Amino acid sequence: ATMKVKSESPDDVQIFHPKASFRISVFVEKRKNKPDLTAENLLAALKKELAKQTKDFTVLGEGKLEGLTGSQGYVVVSFRDKKGIQLVQLVQYYVAPKACLQMTISDRPWGFKNLEPVIKKVHGSLRIIDPSLK
Numbered sequence: 001a002t003m004k005v006k007s008e009s010p011d012d013v014q015i016f017h018p019k020a021s022f023r024i025s026v027f028v029e030k031r032k033n034k035p036d037l038t039a040e041n042l043l044a045a046l047k048k049e050l051a052k053q054t055k056d057f058t059v060l061g062e063g064k065l066e067g068l069t070g071s072q073g074y075v076v077v078s079f080r081d082k083k084g085i086q087l088v089q090l091v092q093y094y095v096a097p098k099a100c101l102q103m104t105i106s107d108r109p110w111g112f113k114n115l116e117p118v119i120k121k122v123h124g125s126l127r128i129i130d131p132s133l134k
Contacts, residue, residue: 021087022107029100037100039073039093046091047075054079060088071095078109 006014015024031037043062051057062075074092081087089106 024105026101026103030098031100037095038071039095042093042095043073043075043091047077050077050079054081056080
């Protein structure tokens with residue numbers, strides 16, 4: 001009840017608490033058919049970029065959601081942003097032939113005290129209704 005929802009386009013939704021650091025964003029990018037694009041490629045590029053642009057970058061965990069087929073995966077990382085604020089971030093990708101879904105959940109580390117159960121709950125609640133992400 002205290003969370004706010006912001007959507008600048010039909011393909012982009014942000015959920016946040018105005019007085020907290022917790023953020024969820026979901027973005028669907030329409031793309032031309034690129035057979036070489038996979039969730040693994042996107043996650044590798046994300047890790048490389050975060051390691052280059054942030055301080056104290058660490059991968060806390062990564063994997064795939066059981067029961068969800070297709071090119072999908074997630075990574076949980078910890079890092080300091082440009083302002084020196086320590087963050088923990090979960091990023092998940094699902095790549096379909098004509099679109100790519102990216103979900104990011106971020107918070108300060110103390111918001112992720114039960115990190116693994118939080119991730120499993122979020123993953124368990126994510127349902128890909130139409131594999132083409134239309």
